[in-house]
Amino acid sequence: MSWEKMKLNDVCISISDGDHQPPPKANKGVPFVTISNITNTNQFDFSNTMFVPQEYYDGLDSKRKVQEGDVLYSVVGSFGIPVYIKHNTPFVFQRHIAILRPNVYKIAPPFLYYTMLNRDFYLKADAAAIGAAQRTVSLTALRNMEIEIPHIETQKKIAKILSSYDNLIDNNQKQIKLLEEAAQRLYKEWFVALRFPGYENVKIVDGVPEGWELKPLSDIFKYVRGKSYTSKEIVELGGTLMVNLKNIKPFGSYNRNAEKRFDGNYKDSQKLNAGDLIMGVTDMTQERRLVGHIAIVPDMGETMIFSMDLIKLVPLSVKKSFIYATMYFGGYSKKISPLANGVNVLHLKPEAMMNMKMLIPTEEVIEQYDKIFEVYQKQIEVLQKQCDFATEARDRLLPKLMSGEREVWA
Known part of the structure; x- marks a missing residue:
């Protein structure tokens, strides 16, 4: 199976970055993300983002508007983190994040993501980074980085193998989120709305249940x-x-x-x-x-x-x-x-x-909440350990597939 060396610039339609000026903020509108919004599963967490006006987003160049199949890559400070865009969800970012739009006739988008996730690529980025306080991988350096790619069908096969691990991780993360939301709903029901077990028989004095x-x-x-x-x-x-x-x-x-x-x-x-x-x-x-x-x-x-x-x-x-x-x-x-x-x-x-x-609250109410909370926490821990095992297995397999050591035939 032959692999060909190519520069990122040769396999992408465009390689750009976010706005170099701070965007205007708004109370609602389009989410504005930073590197801190990238999770440890290489996805964006939109739960605590700031926002920019819709008009600002509409005025951006198309190559700065994310679309399905793009790969985003942190290039300033905490550089070297790739994110694969699976959905056409509008959001904006600044120059700390680069956006790569793959040429699908030359490189499969998920294969590009896994290439950039591989430690060998991080070492190239680390060698190319400049600066002291805020090390930066310039767009020029990123465009000129060489990667090795097999035939497009082999790329898709490799990406499919690796994505099976990520799909398990994604599904578990969704279940974890549901469990966390359940614990939060229970807290608000009991301790904000004051509908805790036996609340009907508890006297409320100045908005506080008796005994609290x-x-x-x-x-x-x-x-x-x-x-x-x-x-x-x-x-x-x-x-x-x-x-x-x-x-x-x-x-x-x-x-x-x-x-x-x-x-x-x-x-x-x-x-x-x-x-x-x-x-x-x-x-x-x-x-x-x-x-x-x-x-x-x-x-x-x-x-x-x-x-x-x-x-x-x-x-x-x-x-x-x-x-x-x-x-x-x-x-x-x-x-x-x-x-x-x-x-x-x-x-x-x-x-x-x-x-x-x-x-x-009273010790009795706290004890009851604790028992339910601990059940949720144990389930979360089991799911998280499964995620850890899947991540470790993927990360062991990733360099072998990306180097051709483990052959995959189209």
């Missing part, structure tokens, strides 16, 4: 600071898994595959266990997307610690599930995030939030 109590956060949990580190202590292989700020998704929940590996000393208190709660205490975004927001640490199958950008919340008198649900589903984190301050980087002093009050 406003408590300061200092009575609900204590916090532990994370490990400070230097770049020399971060390693590619070995060391200890370090959960860091990138593991917090915008506005909360856990972002997998963003961990670092740390080679150094740390305290026992800076270890993490599956199910622990972490909160971001710094933020590079002025929108306060990370600071004050919370996540549940998953089971990673090895020793974990956490970085100084995070704190660990250790419950004192209330179940972890209720603290998490109130912070994430109930929007309590958005009350904490304004306490952070700074010019370029926002910093939250944890002690500043500890006098804030949280409404705590």
Whole structure:
């Protein structure tokens, strides 16, 4: 089976990027995404985006409007992340993201995506990246990058094999989202609408059910600071898994595959266990997307610690599930995030939030919610582990298929 070397520019109709000027913002309209909206499954998460006016989108050049079959590629800062566009969903982005429109007569669009997902391509991008603070892969460099491609029918066959893993991951992610939504609906039904079990027999005084109590956060949990580190202590292989700020998704929940590996000393208190709660205490975004927001640490199958950008919340008198649900589903984190301050980087002093009050239901109601929440969490963990196994299997197979080591005949 023969493979031909070609430049990306020779297999694409166009290679462009997003607008170089900040777009006008709007309360509704067309979603505006950044690199931070790319999930660990190489898709865009539109749940917490900003918006631009429809007129702005309509005025964009057609090569900057995504369409089905395009491949987007991060080129500034966190460069090297490809996203395959499966649907004609309008959204906009800036120059930090490149957009490649494949020539379908030369390259199968999903094959281009998997080529750019392969580590060999990332190493080429890494070698071509320029700059220090914000390393950038220029469009010129991207256009001139060489890839190897087989016959178009073989490309389609390879893409079909690899996409079978991604389809499993996508289906599991959809089920995970449904479970998270179920937990959120239950929280709002019980603790916002106040239709918790037995509510009909509970007296409401000044809008608060009898037996419920406003408590300061200092009575609900204590916090532990994370490990400070230097770049020399971060390693590619070995060391200890370090959960860091990138593991917090915008506005909360856990972002997998963003961990670092740390080679150094740390305290026992800076270890993490599956199910622990972490909160971001710094933020590079002025929108306060990370600071004050919370996540549940998953089971990673090895020793974990956490970085100084995070704190660990250790419950004192209330179940972890209720603290998490109130912070994430109930929007309590958005009350904490304004306490952070700074010019370029926002910093939250944890002690500043500890006098804030949280409404705590009776122990009986919290116990009932916890039991249901834990059922959802266990199902989510099973589905997520299946995703992890599928990702590992795909990533082992990917370089073998892309190098021709594992032959596939059209």
